[in-house]
Amino acid sequence: MPSKDFFELATSPIDITSVARRVVPPECGATVTLDGYVRQFTRGRETLHLFYEAYEPMALREMQKLIGQAHKDFDISNIGIVHRLGRLEVGETSVVISVAAPHRKAAFAACEWLIRELKRTVPIWKKEIYADGEEWIEGEKDVTPI
């Protein structure tokens, strides 16, 4: 069976259903999907919109590495990752990660690992635009080169 893994940077709205469906192999019965979206309020402050920027070729390489590592560490069939870039309005989807696996447990574990690692390693940055200013958000975690 050819792999149905995919990893993409998107500049138009992401449809969760279509991401979740693209990872489905005929012998699996369940998909776990994490979707992140633009919060209206962060620590009580209202966000007007967000802007995501990426170091695009490196972001795609890092996403591909995460997918490779997930296949080593978890018994899963297919993975789909789509991250939105550019300006996003409140409520829009910023990231979708879908994992299909023969057994649910591995799909949950892999999806949780993938979002944690994506937030730590994939070179994408978020700028929050508030009524009274804007701010580049800095991640909390370091990355150790391999």
Place this chain on the structure above:
Amino acid sequence: MPSKDFFELATSPIDITSVARRVVPPECGATVTLDGYVRQFTRGRETLHLFYEAYEPMALREMQKLIGQAHKDFDISNIGIVHRLGRLEVGETSVVISVAAPHRKAAFAACEWLIRELKRTVPIWKKEIYADGEEWIEGEKDVTPI
């Protein structure tokens, strides 16, 4: 904030995106969604289509109980559960469970617990229709009355 929990039995196709979006509160940034769908192959045998039947009022009560228990056991904001009934074609979505939470970890844990308990307690039955016959699937687990 009014609760955005919901639990439904549906006889027309389920859209994963709309389920995942309905549970979103303005202060949460992530939703975890489990979706189950009709497998083409089960233990090497090809499924032509599926049929789901429910003891509908009890199924809705049991879904409501699961939601109540999940709110006690996990730090989550909103839960949405939609289960399809009737005839389903291969690839169609049979169940969607979406959980929004302030922190991802609780959303993953609650979603995994909810699908496990739904499969154990909610009175819905699946009939597999094969080229050469059909079979009501029997669950593996017992239910202890409370």
Place this chain on the structure above:
Amino acid sequence: MIKALFFGLTADLIGSRSTDLDLKDHATPANVLEHLVAAYPELAPHRILIAVNEEYVYADTVLHDGDELAFFSAVSGG
């Protein structure tokens, strides 16, 4: 009088989706199931779950007039 409902596999094996029963005092779902299995021996190999008034119950729960009793195989939704 109580109503008994059957679903999925149990409905197919019994050939009916519901029946009305006149029961003795202190009758339990176990008594009803015993009669059903005697009448429909195809039920015997299956694990049958029991609900009364849309709640899971133990087989020795005492039934009351007007109860809605349900018999069904282990659930397989999802």
Place this chain on the structure above:
Amino acid sequence: MIKALFFGLTADLIGSRSTDLDLKDHATPANVLEHLVAAYPELAPHRILIAVNEEYVYADTVLHDGDELAFFSAVSGG
């Protein structure tokens, strides 16, 4: 000659998205960053991550002619 790229916060603080650098032999990203922080002290309070040719590297990695060097703040996608 190597190219240095800046993104997000670093691009805003430096006021540029890329620059070409002529480096001495055995120069490292740490040397370059030292010069950058001297020129743009606003960078000093921030943790700056380093990539060479689209891979994370340690600050003391030796740079080679033609390398693509990148400096950016801790990532915040998701």
